[in-house]
Amino acid sequence: MRFAAWLARFRTTALAAGITEATLREALDPARLQPRSIELDRSQPEFTRAIWDYLDRAVSPTRVSTGQARLAEVRPEADRASARYGVPAPVLAAIWGMESNYGSHYGDVPVIDALATLAFEGRRAAWAQGELLAALRIVQQGDIDRAHMIGSWAGAMGQTQFMPSAFLARAVDADGDGRRDIWRSMPDVLASTAHFLQEAGWVPGEACAPELRLPEGFDPARADPGLRQHSAQWADEGLRLADGRALPTMAEASVLQPAGLRGPAFLVGRNFRAVLRYNNATSYGLGVCLLAQQIDGGAPVQAAWPRDQRPLNRSEVKALQSALNDQGFPTGQADGLLGPATRAALRDYQRSVGLPADGFATVEVLMRLRP
Template identity: 65%
Template sequence: MGRMQTPSLFPASARCRLIPALLAIFVLAGCASTPSVDTTVPAPSVVGTVPTPAESMEVEHSQKFARWVAEFSTRARAAGIDEATLHIAFDNVRFVPSAIASDRAQPEFTRPVWDYLDSAVSPQRIARGEAKLQQLRSAGNVDVDAIAARYGVPAEVLVAIWGLESSYGSFMGDIPTIDALATLGFEGRREEWARGQLLAALKILQNRDIDRAQMIGSWAGAMGQTQFLPSAFLAYAVDADGDGRRDIWGSVPDVMASTANFLARSGWQTGQPWGLEVRLPLRFDYARADADVRQPSAQWADEGVQTLDGAPLPTLLESSILLPAGARGPAFLVGPNFRTILRYNNATSYALAVNLLAQRLAGGAVVQAPWPRDLQLLSRSQLLALQTALNARGFDSGTPDGMLGPATQRGVRQYQRSLGLAADGYPTLDLLQRLQHGESLH
């Protein structure tokens, strides 16, 4: 959780080899009660040989990782983590190189929202979701409708999140959470964040909610069938089956109730729709299709925004117009519950996928307007070039970083207005080429 869309889950296919003799010297020099680092990999023979530069670097790296674990253990002890838990967590802790590679990865090309939805709300995922929902409703130990009623969140929404996060529990990731977070903390790019999540993971172990071997998830530390980060687990996980443990790995009742509790406590408004697909009036000011422009749906109706079937717009007090593919794509009116899904995963495409999948599981309609599949989206380097060119022309898009954010959208809208185009803030290759060719302003 907490990742743009859902982060890819990578297997822990490698670990840092440690040299037992050198590590033993380090451990004996420190606190005797400090948990040790995994030394199960046999050391190469060094009798009569000189270590290669690569071997020396590996030994140094192992020593630094061990020192980081020892230092963190001291802080965890001061935060109330007992010795038994520290030994369970760190006696065989392993460095996970794939976590670092994934954390540093910045894909050059962005996936179009329609490609993401093709997969996230595919016929196969809808069919499996319908079958899972039926199974839950007929199972004696999982009363999903009772859980939905208790927390005020529709069962279809809970199952949709379950489907997107772990393909209905079929793949939760296979990296030990302790190893992933220790690796990210040691690497240092997001050390304070990783330290906080690692301490939360230790508290989960100390509470005996799950064994270390079963505490698995993604490279980023998201865990279980709901992909909760450890801090979210501590705050929202629920023991719904009454076995004394909050188990989002193996207990479907706990999975459903924990997800519902998260949403309920994050602002979900019972009885309100997430939103709906709408038709915009001619000469609509596309610059108003902005998450920060919020008003009652009745006011949007007064401005000519309509449902596709001519029915009145649902009552939404703080609603916005969403154009996930710009002026040429479908338009949606979204309310507070759409923003609540963003609390689960702060990516518009993810929130749209959850709500559209839940809508289909409830027997609702598919998206009617076509997606502009012919549009050429910008790569990260092209978006960086666009931002740089916008700034050079006086259309402030913030610090160029190759990422599409509110500042970039504002700069794009200003430039689009100067050309007499629909100011939807959606960057395209055509717009970049206009900038690069120095197309004159109106």
């Protein structure tokens, strides 16, 4: 009953925002509460996956070979999208693979139901309500009907998982049928994804995340996303590609060591950050770049991951943040998330005690911080 009452109130908001009565009858009135969406939205997993475990699955040999085969099937459409927007076809295939395993699973939840549930539930009400209005506009414009607008529990839609607001801003009718269909039209899927990345700042011809060979004595504190310089400057410091070749031309590039001093290093610039606009997680960005590289015939990561290290769980990260705060290295709120502020504080602490300042949170550094 409470959900029905909320829907009735939201109808007034939607009408005032330009959604027609006919669209509301078709798309909003049949909405049903999705308890699973609430459950997943509220869940905060205690244990986190190490980046190497994530990449083992994201860039598995099966996903690479499937990506090569699937890209071959849609190569004309991918090449047209690439030519129009400047994003290489293997990158489009990689996002397709990461988001829906090349279209094999992009969710089965009615998008309007999922977003109405999250707007009603209240934790992210303003965001969900905005996305719900966007979803209703998509139906009203005729791009897709309610029955076929399915996606994830959080409302991400189609084969490359656009939120409705991103769809309105970036989706493309590449097959010329008058509709933008990222569920069933591969020309639309690939062109929409390429358009998104172009608008996010993708630079044609620039590398995504090439693996590095660092010089002896490289200061790990310089592997900081806030430190950006031209690849020529990095080359002057002795950095090379993992295979010994010279660095490609990249502007505003940073060194990324996602597993700290003992793990691989990558040079990331504007294209890596464009991928992060799609999903703002370092593991996701690396997954896309490395999967694209291997779909295109490139090598896998050469350096070894420190697989003997266990990532901190959320409780341990909170303890780490609290200890850093207590010792005068501010991280902000102890929320259990290893964001830039926490990594910067950890680097400062590491410097203060003579440790390599790589900002990588380990059980050992937590034990050292604890009284």
